[in-house]
Amino acid sequence: MKIKQLMVLALALLMLACAKNDDDMALNLIPYPVEVQRQDGFLTLDVENLTVSGDADFAVDQLNNQMAKLLNCQMKKSDKGIIQFRLVNDTDLPSEGYRLRVDDEIIIEATGKAGLLYGAHTLRQLFQREDDKLMVPRLSITDYPRFAWRGMHLDVSRHFFSVDEVKQFLDYMVMNKLNTFHWHLVDDQGWRLEIKKYPKLTEVGAWRDNIGFSANQEKGLNTKNTKPYGGYYTQDEVRDIVAYAADRNITIVPEIELPGHSAAALVAYPEYYCRNAGSLSIWDQAGVSAGVYCAGKESTFQFLEDVLAETMDLFPGEFIHIGGDETPKDTWLACPDCKKRMKQEGAHDEHALQSYFVHRIEKFLNQHSRRLIGWDEILDGGLAQSAAVMSWRGVAGGVKAAEAGHDVVMTPMFPYYFNHTQNHLSTSPGHPGISTLRDVYTFPSIPTDISAEKRSHVIGVQANMWSEYMPEFEHIEYNLFPRVFAISEVAWSPAIRKWEDFYTRVQHQLSVIEQLGVTPGDISYHVRINVEPDYADKSAGIEFVTERPNPVYYTIDGTQPTPDSKLYEGSFRLREDAHIKAIQFKADGSSTHQSEKELIFHKAFGKPYKLKYAYAPQYDGGGEYGLTNGFLGVEVGVEEKPIDLVIDLGEVTDISHINSRFKNAPMSWVFGPKKVTYQVSADGELFEQVAVFEPGVTQSDVNEMVDYPADFELTKARYVRVVAESVGICPSWHPAAGGKAWLFSDEVIVR
Numbered sequence: 001m002k003i004k005q006l007m008v009l010a011l012a013l014l015m016l017a018c019a020k021n022d023d024d025m026a027l028n029l030i031p032y033p034v035e036v037q038r039q040d041g042f043l044t045l046d047v048e049n050l051t052v053s054g055d056a057d058f059a060v061d062q063l064n065n066q067m068a069k070l071l072n073c074q075m076k077k078s079d080k081g082i083i084q085f086r087l088v089n090d091t092d093l094p095s096e097g098y099r100l101r102v103d104d105e106i107i108i109e110a111t112g113k114a115g116l117l118y119g120a121h122t123l124r125q126l127f128q129r130e131d132d133k134l135m136v137p138r139l140s141i142t143d144y145p146r147f148a149w150r151g152m153h154l155d156v157s158r159h160f161f162s163v164d165e166v167k168q169f170l171d172y173m174v175m176n177k178l179n180t181f182h183w184h185l186v187d188d189q190g191w192r193l194e195i196k197k198y199p200k201l202t203e204v205g206a207w208r209d210n211i212g213f214s215a216n217q218e219k220g221l222n223t224k225n226t227k228p229y230g231g232y233y234t235q236d237e238v239r240d241i242v243a244y245a246a247d248r249n250i251t252i253v254p255e256i257e258l259p260g261h262s263a264a265a266l267v268a269y270p271e272y273y274c275r276n277a278g279s280l281s282i283w284d285q286a287g288v289s290a291g292v293y294c295a296g297k298e299s300t301f302q303f304l305e306d307v308l309a310e311t312m313d314l315f316p317g318e319f320i321h322i323g324g325d326e327t328p329k330d331t332w333l334a335c336p337d338c339k340k341r342m343k344q345e346g347a348h349d350e351h352a353l354q355s356y357f358v359h360r361i362e363k364f365l366n367q368h369s370r371r372l373i374g375w376d377e378i379l380d381g382g383l384a385q386s387a388a389v390m391s392w393r394g395v396a397g398g399v400k401a402a403e404a405g406h407d408v409v410m411t412p413m414f415p416y417y418f419n420h421t422q423n424h425l426s427t428s429p430g431h432p433g434i435s436t437l438r439d440v441y442t443f444p445s446i447p448t449d450i451s452a453e454k455r456s457h458v459i460g461v462q463a464n465m466w467s468e469y470m471p472e473f474e475h476i477e478y479n480l481f482p483r484v485f486a487i488s489e490v491a492w493s494p495a496i497r498k499w500e501d502f503y504t505r506v507q508h509q510l511s512v513i514e515q516l517g518v519t520p521g522d523i524s525y526h527v528r529i530n531v532e533p534d535y536a537d538k539s540a541g542i543e544f545v546t547e548r549p550n551p552v553y554y555t556i557d558g559t560q561p562t563p564d565s566k567l568y569e570g571s572f573r574l575r576e577d578a579h580i581k582a583i584q585f586k587a588d589g590s591s592t593h594q595s596e597k598e599l600i601f602h603k604a605f606g607k608p609y610k611l612k613y614a615y616a617p618q619y620d621g622g623g624e625y626g627l628t629n630g631f632l633g634v635e636v637g638v639e640e641k642p643i644d645l646v647i648d649l650g651e652v653t654d655i656s657h658i659n660s661r662f663k664n665a666p667m668s669w670v671f672g673p674k675k676v677t678y679q680v681s682a683d684g685e686l687f688e689q690v691a692v693f694e695p696g697v698t699q700s701d702v703n704e705m706v707d708y709p710a711d712f713e714l715t716k717a718r719y720v721r722v723v724a725e726s727v728g729i730c731p732s733w734h735p736a737a738g739g740k741a742w743l744f745s746d747e748v749i750v751r
Contacts (some may be wrong), residue, residue: 027137028508029125030485031177031492039138043102047071047132051078054085058113059120059245062174070515071129082106083123085116089339093182096179096249098142102126102136113446114249118143118177125512134148149181149409149460150491151253152484154476155419157187157264158213158286158469160231161476167244168473172480173692174248176488181245181252182462184323185233188263188283188291192232193254195310198269198303205268205282206232213468214283222471229284238314251317253373258304259357260327263291286468286668288326288739295357296337305364318371319388322361322426325375327354329737330729355381362387373409376401392417393618395447402450402457410446411462413618415439418479419466423524424593429475431468432703436524440486441502463487474519481513482506503547504675523547527554527582527595531631540599540630543571544582554582561594577601598632603655604647604720604750605630613641619744625744627748632705635663635744643673643724643745652682652718658691659709660722660747666734667701670742673724676708680717687721697727705746720750 022086027036046362052060052075064074075083083106090111093099098110098119108119128135152173154166158166161169170181185193189212191205207230233241245252264282266273273280274294283289293454295298308320329350332338338353347353362372362384372378373388376397383389388407391398398408414420414435421430446458463483470476471580485506490496510520524547532541544552552568553561558579568582581596607628619637626636628647636643649655664672675694679687691710 008681028505029122030505030509031489032497033141033143034494037140037141041138042135043138045082045134047073047134050075051081052083053078053081054115055087056085059117063120063124066124068323071127094144100141102138116627117249121175145492146494147460147491149180150178151182151409151460151462153182153184153462153464155184155465155467156192157184157190159471160192161473163237163241165473166241168719170245170248170250172484173250176484177487177492179249179251181250182255183252184255186257186264187259187261188289190230191264194232195233195307197306200268201265202232205264208282208284210284211471216469216471223495235314237292242315252315253317253319254311254322255321255323256307256311256313257323258361259293259295259354261323262293263289272676274301274331274338275336275628277331288328290328290331290738292327292331294335294337295332295353296341301360304361312368312370319373320365320370322372322374324358324378330738351380388726393616396617399449402454407457407459409460409462410458411464415443416463418463418483419469422483422521424526425522429470430479434526436526436547437483437486438499440483445490461487461491477518478521481518482510485509497525525592527552527584529580529582529595529597531597531599533606533629538601538605539573539575541571541573544568546584548584550584552584574599577660600630600749602749602751603649603653603670604628604748607647607649609645609647612644613638627745632747635746637742637744640726640740641729642726643743645722647720647748649718650718654714655717655750656714657711657751658720659707659749661705661707663730664698664706665703665746666698669730670744671697671727672706674727677723678710679721681716681719682717684719697731699733722748
């Protein structure tokens with residue numbers, strides 16, 4: 001590495017090391033406590049005489065298990081221990097909160113067992129072993145959680161994980177003071193919960209012909225494609241796991257998907273599928289199948305009520321998750337029973353029929369003193385006030401739900417889906433689409449669009465671990481760490497601290513979990529290029545954000561950055577077209593990823609437009625100007641319908657070139673347009689066609705952006721119309737034939 005680069009890197013690391021306040025220097029705690037008061041010096045303990053007293057055997061047992069691995073010592077129970085756990089009656093200490101005091105002895109106080117447990121896990125992080133002594137900084141901590149719902153989700157349908165692996169996942173949760181385990185037990189790819197009344201759910205629905213997910217085999221993640229593949233949890237195993245979770249102050253929220261994502265159940269019991277809907281198989285790939293319960297048959301609801309009754313008997317928590325997302329309704333439209341139900345209930349379309357379906361299940365759960373929670377699609381058609389919503393398609397669903405008075409758990413796909421990779425290494429397991437440690441830590445967990453009086457309806461945050469692209473538990477661990485540290489602190493701590501402070505604490509915690517035998521994910525060398533357009537000024541501010549403190553080198557002309565390129569020293573502004581490339585280098589001079597973003601100041605830059613059909617909230621292209629913001633690479637997504645938009649350039653001007661960009665990724669349900677038409681108009685009433693493309697539909701498994709540039713005679717126009725026709729539904733050759741297809745567009749460039 002060149003001397004210049006070494007000096008810059010050394011300076012960056014020195015600044016990082018000095019970033020923490022003096023009173024925090026020794027406290028590598030995650031999540032960080034609400035209040036810490038440091039005293040001088042340390043309490044020194046003899047590892048051979050480490051005694052503990054108080055009513056906290058559940059906490060001591062867990063702590064001893066970790067201390068044996070991390071510190072090669074354990075605590076011994078005593079009538080008067082040097083470490084004392086005390087239950088107190090203190091109305092000033094919130095639920096799950098605790099006080100920890102280290103002076104000449106260690107005292108942990110709480111109003112309940114949960115607080116004692118969390119105090120113990122904080123104490124474990126404070127221990128430092130030196131020879132035959134344990135050193136503990138003298139201090140006083142008062143601590144309690146920010147959110148009541150601090151969640152992690154695990155999908156065991158796409159890939160099955162053993163009882164021991166599920167318990168290990170719960171151990172990771174309690175170490176990070178997370179208290180809600182969302183257990184995704186059923187889906188198109190497998191049914192994992194024993195239901196006594198319907199044994200074929202596990203005899204048939206828990207198994208598929210092979211492991212599947214060919215993308216994993218291509219990546220070398222699972223080379224054994226055994227037949228059959230699957231597994232399930234007996235009710236005795238579930239009760240054991242529920243008890244194990246309760247000892248760790250974790251409530252399990254089971255998810256029984258309905259009405260969609262249900263192919264595994266319907267292969268086992270096809271009588272609850274729509275008549276004339278065709279055959280089903282248990283899926284072995286990602287995506288959404290046509291496996292949707294028939295909404296017209298009374299027997300369907302009897303079946304689901306029986307299933308939910310046994311589920312409620314196993315899981316004592318307040319909430320039952322019913323999914324409710326991504327439901328293809330084509331089968332309903334062709335089903336005589338469903339059409340009859342629509343007429344009886346006055347449901348004007350298939351969406352209203354889904355609302356009826358959800359309402360009916362919700363009523364059943366309420367009758368059994370349980371609350372329904374589901375993905376944000378369940379908002380369509382309205383809900384009872386007691387229902388809660390998980391906002392996954394961005395934050396819009398959470399805003400809508402909170403304003404309507406519903407409790408909300410924020411779990412937006414970006415950045416809280418931990419199945420997305422956290423770095424750009426080709427060997428990393430996980431779904432394409434990067435979500436870094438810093439993304440998770442800095443994302444605003446309560447949307448600013450929620451009014452002040454409704455913000456209390458955001459009851460928590462949750463990170464989700466979908467397992468399509470993680471066939472082994474080691475892949476789950478790799479994608480969990482270190483990002484679980486970020487969701488832990490977001491969920492628990494009252495205010496997010498400086499990134500540099502958190503990054504330093506993460507480095508310490510990574511060494512701890514490696515001692516526990518975990519291989520964590522690599523912290524990314526990704527350089528996030530943030531663009532802040534100023535449409536009135538026709539310029540854009542550029543900022544580079546990184547996780548690692550290494551210096552960033554960049555170019556704006558599309559050339560490859562090197563250590564001799566411009567060194568990033570702070571945000572800057574651009575007023576001309578640029579192709580930005582930015583990179584960090586490792587200490588050995590190598591690099592893992594080059595970030596790039598193309599910025600174009602064209603005639604439609606920052607101009608307003610109207611879409612005939614609304615985009616999906618999770619694919620908004622970055623906001624109001626998603627198709628005219630001047631930079632490439634962030635798409636607007638519309639399901640099933642065309643992308644039909646009219647851009648207002650603000651005044652009549654000369655134009656002779658239009659280019660639009662569309663994504664083509666058929667195996668992700670995203671198809672390029674069947675036809676693209678460009679029209680222009682001076683008055684917004686009379687439009688003239690200036691170009692047309694008819695590319696057809698590709699069958700290849702590609703992931704590409706396709707441009708449709710058109711040059712034409714110089715024309716005076718104020719309005720530009722782009723109409724891109726969608727394939728509508730996935731064609732017959734596609735694994736999800738008949739399901740709704742997506743159309744994704746990028747920037748519309750006008751010159």
